[in-house]
């Protein structure tokens with residue numbers, strides 16, 4: 001398949017890995033921020049092909065994994081109400097809240113539906129004027145444009161029965177939080193290509209200057225990933241602190257300005273709690289006050305939420321690159337993809353699920 005198979009060419013990948021081997025002279029710890037990249041790395045065994053000096057640690061870039069427990073419990077409370085159609089991307093249905101998940105709500109008669117686009121949820125609202133349709137708007141910068149478009153479309157159509165439960169997060173504040181931590185051991189970052197295709201990478205040079213650490217914008221196919229790792233290792237070995245673009249076929253410095261403008265029209269930056277990590281200042285997007293009418297948290301009175309996380313789960317440390325999934329005592333025992341205790345075992349982008357699925 002054009003634009004896919006040529007980036008999975010084993011001979012080309014091996015050639016770049018040889019170049020990494022020739023370049024590296026000492027140990028380096030590099031974090032791939034994005035959970036999609038984690039899965040690609042583990043699936044293709046890239047971490048095992050690299051020279052032993054390179055350690056890859058996995059970052060918090062899995063939207064399902066970092067959605068705060070309180071928001072999931074609110075989703076469960078809203079989805080349980082009569083006359084509500086609760087819409088979500090599929091991964092969220094199995095993410096454990098304090099006591100149950102959205103699948104359990106569905107099994108108990110709640111109208112919970114998987115949609116492939118928030119615009120499908122808007123269509124449901126049009127077709128069901130006697131119901132309240134709620135879309136669980138989670139994700140990083142990549143899902144923000146369609147999510148804000150759904151709000152604008154509902155506004156255009158004059159719908160009063162559509163709202164969004166927003167749990168949006170942003171990558172740059174998370175990178176800053178990781179680098180600010182006294183326990184940080186990350187020396188270079190692979191930046192997520194899909195986020196940068198929308199946002200560009202103009203937000204990262206100030207972080208590079210502040211923390212004196214190199215970063216490389218990186219894609220998702222094996223060749224993209226090893227190229228991103230090579231670029232980062234070259235910068236580290238040369239002592240250069242800059243942001244390099246190793247994904248030029250999709251990413252520009254400025255990104256997609258119209259998409260950024262549309263996001264800004266509907267969302268504003270706000271503090272956000274990340275599951276397992278805690279609050280990161282200004283790391284989220286929330287609805288602007290003029291869109292309060294579409295805010296599910298304001299429309300539904302879900303009362304006081306008392307959250308309860310599994311005491312076994314160390315996902316927060318994994319998401320900060322401090323531990324690996326097999327460091328968790330519950331990995332593969334109490335916690336499996338069939339019976340997940342934490343969100344990182346559920347999501348198709350979660351590090352625990354990647355290690356479990358590919359037999360690490």
Ligand code: SF4
Pocket residue numbers: 312313314315318325328329330331332335336340341342343344345352
């Ligand atoms: S293996 Fe399960 S319990 Fe352990 S950190 Fe991962 S999700 Fe949490």
